[in-house]
Amino acid sequence: MAEPAKPADTNRPALALHVPEPKYRPGDRADFSHLDIGQPGDQPRPDEGVHPSQISGLAYGLIRVLGDDNQVHGPWNPRLSPDTLRAMLGHMAMVRAFDERMFRGQRQGKTSFYMKCTGEEATSIAPAMALASDDMVFPSYRQQGILIARGYPLLDMINQIYSNRADKLKGRQLPIMYSSRAHSFFSISGNLATQCPQAVGWAMASAAKGDSRIAACWVGEGSTAEGDFHSACTFAAVYNAPVILNVVNNQWAISSFSGFAGGERTTFAARGLGHGIAALRVDGNDALACYAAAEWAANRARGNHGPTLIEYFTYRAEGHSTSDDPSGYRSAQEREEWPLGDPVTRLKKHLIAIGEWDEERHAAMDLECAELVKATTKEAEKNGILGHGLHHPFHTMFEDVYEELPWHLEEQAEQAIRERITKFGTERPFG
Amino acid sequence: MNENPATVGEAVIAERRLNMIEAINEALDIMLERDPDVIIMGEDVGYFGGVFRATAGLQAKHGKNRVFDTPISECGIIGAAVGMGAYGLRPVPEIQFADYIYPGLDQLISEAARLRYRSAGDYIAPLTVRSPFGGGIFGGQTHSQSPEALFTHVAGLKTVIPSTPHDAKGLLISAIEDNDPVIFFEPKRIYNGPFTGFYDKPVEPWKKHPDSVVPEGYYKVPLGKARHVREGEALTVLAYGTMVHVAQAVCEAKGVDADILDLRTLVPLDIKAIEASVEKTGRCMIVHEATRTSGFGAELSALVTERCFYHLEAPVERVTGFDTPYPHSLEWAYFPGPVRIGEAIDKLLKD
Numbered sequence: 001m002a003e004p005a006k007p008a009d010t011n012r013p014a015l016a017l018h019v020p021e022p023k024y025r026p027g028d029r030a031d032f033s034h035l036d037i038g039q040p041g042d043q044p045r046p047d048e049g050v051h052p053s054q055i056s057g058l059a060y061g062l063i064r065v066l067g068d069d070n071q072v073h074g075p076w077n078p079r080l081s082p083d084t085l086r087a088m089l090g091h092m093a094m095v096r097a098f099d100e101r102m103f104r105g106q107r108q109g110k111t112s113f114y115m116k117c118t119g120e121e122a123t124s125i126a127p128a129m130a131l132a133s134d135d136m137v138f139p140s141y142r143q144q145g146i147l148i149a150r151g152y153p154l155l156d157m158i159n160q161i162y163s164n165r166a167d168k169l170k171g172r173q174l175p176i177m178y179s180s181r182a183h184s185f186f187s188i189s190g191n192l193a194t195q196c197p198q199a200v201g202w203a204m205a206s207a208a209k210g211d212s213r214i215a216a217c218w219v220g221e222g223s224t225a226e227g228d229f230h231s232a233c234t235f236a237a238v239y240n241a242p243v244i245l246n247v248v249n250n251q252w253a254i255s256s257f258s259g260f261a262g263g264e265r266t267t268f269a270a271r272g273l274g275h276g277i278a279a280l281r282v283d284g285n286d287a288l289a290c291y292a293a294a295e296w297a298a299n300r301a302r303g304n305h306g307p308t309l310i311e312y313f314t315y316r317a318e319g320h321s322t323s324d325d326p327s328g329y330r331s332a333q334e335r336e337e338w339p340l341g342d343p344v345t346r347l348k349k350h351l352i353a354i355g356e357w358d359e360e361r362h363a364a365m366d367l368e369c370a371e372l373v374k375a376t377t378k379e380a381e382k383n384g385i386l387g388h389g390l391h392h393p394f395h396t397m398f399e400d401v402y403e404e405l406p407w408h409l410e411e412q413a414e415q416a417i418r419e420r421i422t423k424f425g426t427e428r429p430f431g
Numbered sequence: 432m433n434e435n436p437a438t439v440g441e442a443v444i445a446e447r448r449l450n451m452i453e454a455i456n457e458a459l460d461i462m463l464e465r466d467p468d469v470i471i472m473g474e475d476v477g478y479f480g481g482v483f484r485a486t487a488g489l490q491a492k493h494g495k496n497r498v499f500d501t502p503i504s505e506c507g508i509i510g511a512a513v514g515m516g517a518y519g520l521r522p523v524p525e526i527q528f529a530d531y532i533y534p535g536l537d538q539l540i541s542e543a544a545r546l547r548y549r550s551a552g553d554y555i556a557p558l559t560v561r562s563p564f565g566g567g568i569f570g571g572q573t574h575s576q577s578p579e580a581l582f583t584h585v586a587g588l589k590t591v592i593p594s595t596p597h598d599a600k601g602l603l604i605s606a607i608e609d610n611d612p613v614i615f616f617e618p619k620r621i622y623n624g625p626f627t628g629f630y631d632k633p634v635e636p637w638k639k640h641p642d643s644v645v646p647e648g649y650y651k652v653p654l655g656k657a658r659h660v661r662e663g664e665a666l667t668v669l670a671y672g673t674m675v676h677v678a679q680a681v682c683e684a685k686g687v688d689a690d691i692l693d694l695r696t697l698v699p700l701d702i703k704a705i706e707a708s709v710e711k712t713g714r715c716m717i718v719h720e721a722t723r724t725s726g727f728g729a730e731l732s733a734l735v736t737e738r739c740f741y742h743l744e745a746p747v748e749r750v751t752g753f754d755t756p757y758p759h760s761l762e763w764a765y766f767p768g769p770v771r772i773g774e775a776i777d778k779l780l781k782d
Contacts, residue, residue, distance in 0.1 A: 138514070169551045179550040186517060187550035191541040197510025198542070204511060205518035208470065208496040215514070227534065231507030238502055400548045401586050403555075403610045406655065406699035 020259030024331035032339045037283070040067035041074025045292075048300040052278040059269035059279035062313060065288040066346050070353035078130075078292040082356040088129060088287055089351060090365060091149045092121040092344045097369035098144065098154065101377055102161055106175075106322045110385040111161050113175045117142045119317030119335070122287035122343035123248045124218065125149045127294035127310075131216060135298070136202050138186040138195035138217035141176060142248070150183045154376045164384035165391045170399075175386075184213075192223035196232030196245060203243035203301070204235070214301040216244040216294075221268050221311075222253025225261045233275040233309070242301035244294065245272070245309045248284065250316035255329040272309030284314030285340040287347045313340070394420050449645040450637040451622045454596035455485045455561075458603040459523065461649050463493045466521060469607060471498045473508060473525030473561075482527060483563055483622060505535035509560065513542050516556045523607055529564035529616060530576045543612040544587030559606040563619035564592075565673055565720050566757050567626060567766060570619075575757035577672075577721035582614045583697045583730065589613045590697040591654060594621070594675040595642030598695060601652030609654060618672035628677030628768045657701035660691035666714035666779050669694060669705060669731050674718040674767065681772040687780070697727055702734065709735050713744035714779045720767060723751040745782060748775040 024030045043063045046055050067073050080088070099116040106114040117124065124145030128137070137146055147157060156168060160178055163171040169179060179187035186202075189195060199217035206213050219229060224247055236243050247268045251258050261268070272279030278300060282293040290312060297308035315338040319326045351357030384391045398405055398413040405413065449457065462469045471486055477500035480487030490498040501508050505526055512522040526532045532539075543556035566575030582590045591606050591613055593599035599617065606613040620626050624636045637643035660679060665688040670678045675693040682689040690708045694701065709715050715735050717728040728749040735747050750767045758765055 136518070169549065172551065173549050177549070179553045181550075181553040187546060187554050189542060189549075191537060194510065194538060194542050197507045197538070198514035198517065200507075201511030201514025201522075202518045203514075205470075205515040205520045208520075209518075227506050228510055228538070231502075231504045231510060234502045234504055235507045235511050400552050402589070402699075403547070407702055408699070 020257070020264055022257035022259065022330065024334060026327055026329065026331060028331045030331045030333040030337040032337055035339060037339055038062045038064060040064040043074070043076065045075035045296070048296055048303055049305045050278070052273065052276055055278060056273055059273050059281055060267055062281055062283050063289050063293055064283040064286055065292060066286045066350055070349040072288060072350070076289055076292040078288055078295055080288070080291065082351070082354070084129070085347065085351055086357065088125060088291070089344070089347050089357070091125045091145060092287070092347065093365055094369045095121050095125065095145045095148050096344060097366065097373045098148070098157070101370070101373045102158070103322060105161070105377065109387070110381070111163065111175050112386055113322055114161065115141055115176050115321045116318045117144060119342060120248060120250055120284065120314050121145050122290045123246070123284045123312040123314055126287045126290035127216065127244070127246060130291045130294035131298055132213070134184050135213050136184045136186065136199070136215045138199035138202070138215065139188055140192070140195065140218045140220060140223070140248070141188055141190065143218050144176065147178060147180070147183065147185060150185065152180055152183050152185070154373065155380055158377055158380035159383055162380055162383070162385045163391065164380065164386070166380070166383035170396050171392045193219050193226035193228040195219070196229050197235060199245070200232045200235045200241045200243050203241040204239050207239070207242055212302065214242040214244070214298060216246060218246045218248060220253060221247055221249035221258050221263060222256060222261045224268055224271060233271065233277060236307035237275040237277050240304070240306040242304070243307045244297040244301060245277070245307060247309065247311045248314060249311050250314050252316045252320070252326070252330065254320045254324060267311060269309060269311035278306070278308045279311070280308065281311045281313060283340050284312030285343040285346060287343055315340070446644050447647060448638040448643040449596045450624070450643065451593070451596045451599045451617065452483060452485055454600040454645050455603055455617065456487060456489070457645070458600040459486060459489055460492065462523070462604060462607045463489060463497055465649065468519060468521045469497070469523060470515065470520055471523045471525065472501050472512070474501055474503055474527045476500060476525050481525065483619065485561070486525065505531055505533070506538055509535035509538035509543065512558045513538060513546065513556050516558055517554050521557050521607060523559045523561060526560060526562040528574050529562045529578055530573045532560070532562055532578065536581070539588065539612065540585050544585050547611070548587060555610050556612045557610045559603070559609070559613045559615050561615045561617060563622070564616040565618045565620055566762055567620035567630070567673065569759065569762060570757070571759040572756040575762065577719065577752070579616055579697060580721060580725060580727045583727055587612065589654060589699065590616070591695065592616045592618065592672045592697065593695065594618065594672050594693050595640070596637055596645050597642045598652050598658065600645055601650050602654070602695060604649065605651045605654050608651070616672070620673045621676065625676040626673055627680035628766070628772070629680065630763050630768070652695070654696045655699040655701055656695065657704040658693040658695055659704070660693050661689060663688040663690040664712060665689055666716055666776070667708040667712045668692065668716050668718065670718040671695065671697065672720070674720055677768065678716070678718045678772060681769045681776070684769065685773060685776060687776055702738070705735065706738055709739040710742045713742050715743070716748045716750060716775050716779055718750045718767060718772060720752050722754045723749065724754050726751055745779050748779050750775045
């Protein structure tokens with residue numbers, strides 16, 4: 001007879017379940033003094049070919065360039081020309097103006113949904129500028145800054161948001177789920193983190209073909225909990241894929257704070273270390289630090305040194321979307337207390353401090369952005385707004401499900417068109 | 432490979448006979464050769480050549496950039512394949528068993544199947560996901576499932592299931608060249624020989640079956656076209672994969688003059704062939720190995736009833752697996768074999 005199994009000890013202590021809780025709820029005084037944000041310039045900048053194990057500190061520290069003195073500090077200063085800095089500031093101002101207008105448009109009933117990226121502009125615009133224009137990006141839903149930086153027409157963005165006649169996606173996608181192959185901008189899904197292994201696959205294909213283009217994806221810290229993110233890390237590491245995995249840690253996934261994605265235990269950048277992926281943690285409200293980190297990762301990928309995971313430490317200054325009211329779950333003070341400030345203000349103050357910008361020009365730029373967005377909005381409205389008419393011929397609903405329409409979709413298309421005639425008669429062409 | 436020369440008049444024609452694995456391997460080899468954008472990836476498919484040997488020799492011949500092993504992550508395999516498709520490649524990922532495809536479902540359903548639509552043609556996902564499916568090999572519940580109905584339910588996916596070596600090669604080439612994502616389920620019970628369902632009888636090898644004659648080189652069997660296995664007047668049989676052979680054997684054993692259609696492609700479905708057959712016979716038996724409730728047989732039954740109702744002389748009969756997991760020791764009790772099929776035929780023909 002075998003020895004009996006170890007008997008159960010009746011004096012064992014009761015176990016306790018830990019359910020994370022954010023520090024501040026509505027009505028609380030927010031205080032972020034517990035956050036260790038280091039000092040600008042205090043992180044080393046290793047060679048791009050470094051082995052990930054030698055730079056593990058960068059996954060826990062915070063790469064910062066712009067100081068409270070509005071000057072640049074340390075080895076991560078990307079040494080951008082004043083023209084580039086002004087272009088960066090211009091893109092950020094444009095995104096902010098665009099977000100304001102589209103948010104109001106949704107409130108006015110012109111579309112169903114919108115998502116602002118207020119406070120996070122630097123995390124998409126700076127990396128987009130650090131990449132080449134033909135590097136492939138796989139965005140999440142809050143990277144409108146990439147399209148602005150890549151010169152995608154505002155009119156096309158608004159047409160998509162309105163799902164109107166001129167919407168290049170034929171009214172099929174939720175507002176802001178853009179796609180533009182011409183801008184190397186992948187179709188936005190809405191299912192979270194699915195773009196991560198896709199970006200890795202694209203990068204693997206580029207490498208397998210001996211191409212020189214690299215890929216980058218963006219994912220929120222909350223979505224790093226998805227299996228897709230971890231599959232992406234595994235594949236990126238296994239195949240040394242030329243890819244940049246950008247994690248935008250804006251602290252909140254709708255109402256769930258970063259603790260529900262594991263943020264209480266370690267940093268999101270540290271997710272890379274277990275995979276053997278180079279990992280950087282960056283002040284996401286410091287456009288220069290964001291640019292420098294993305295440039296480092298792009299050089300690393302292009303030099304066949306493999307993937308990089310970048311955590312952009314930032315703060316979602318507004319609600320998750322137009323369908324969200326953050327006053328129901330977090331302290332309203334958090335935004336103003338955020339210790340890393342506002343990315344637009346910080347870049348503006350830096351440009352002023354180095355004598356390359358002034359308040360008058362800034363005010364004029366803001367006005368110009370607002371007016372351009374307003375005029376483009378009016379132009380887009382000529383193509384219709386959501387809910388005011390069915391803008392697209394009904395047959396388009398059945399197109400692109402497959403390359404060619406199989407018989408069952410032909411039959412269903414005929415039915416849809418019959419239903420339209422029953423409702424509207426044959427007089428109206430469509431809409 | 433077997434070479435069985437047959438004499439036709441004076442000429443000697445090399446009648447090459449392959450089993451289904453060899454036919455699939457040949458289709459992959461040809462497509463790797465013809466199209467530099469075709470790549471093959473999956474668990475154990477590289478150096479080793481796959482657990483069923485479907486990719487044997489392909490890495491050695493075409494190199495590691497074209498044929499390679501992957502991590503054990505179906506989500507990652509399909510997700511990476513979607514990205515490769517966006518780049519311009521034509522990936523042919525293998526999922527080692529259909530039972531393991533579920534971690535990749537979101538990437539298939541929400542991504543691959545929707546990409547052309549949601550981007551209005553900006554991006555496509557021209558993947559062909561190969562996966563052995565079905566039971567009858569004592570694979571237990573995790574190596575025996577037939578999940579085809581999960582995929583036929585998804586707008587944007589095509590689902591293809593061959594039943595012979597000849598079709599496996601031609602359909603796989605069509606699937607790879609297709610610009611839409613295709614789920615290509617390979618009935619593993621008939622990889623090495625057509626199975627009649629009489630599990631207590633000796634196994635027949637493919638070389639005795641006429642459809643193991645596989646032409647050399649490139650050819651296509653079009654998607655969306657059924658194969659008329661046998662012309663008959665008494666009743667229509669709709670089947671695919673392994674069950675084509677089982678249904679045919681039972682009809683032969685019972686001396687039933689059946690009109691048997693091998694559907695080959697479930698989506699898009701060859702509805703014209705189905706309608707023509709049922710209008711001729713007035714009776715319809717649908718056979719699949721998958722579980723019954725919401726199985727593809729339900730769709731077929733509905734289509735036949737909706738479209739051929741006034742030609743029907745008896746209610747449509749479905750013969751399927753039971754609504755249980757695939758039981759290891761009782762797999763022949765689960766399997767829709769000769770007894771179950773025979774009862775359905777008797778019911779259909781009793782009036």
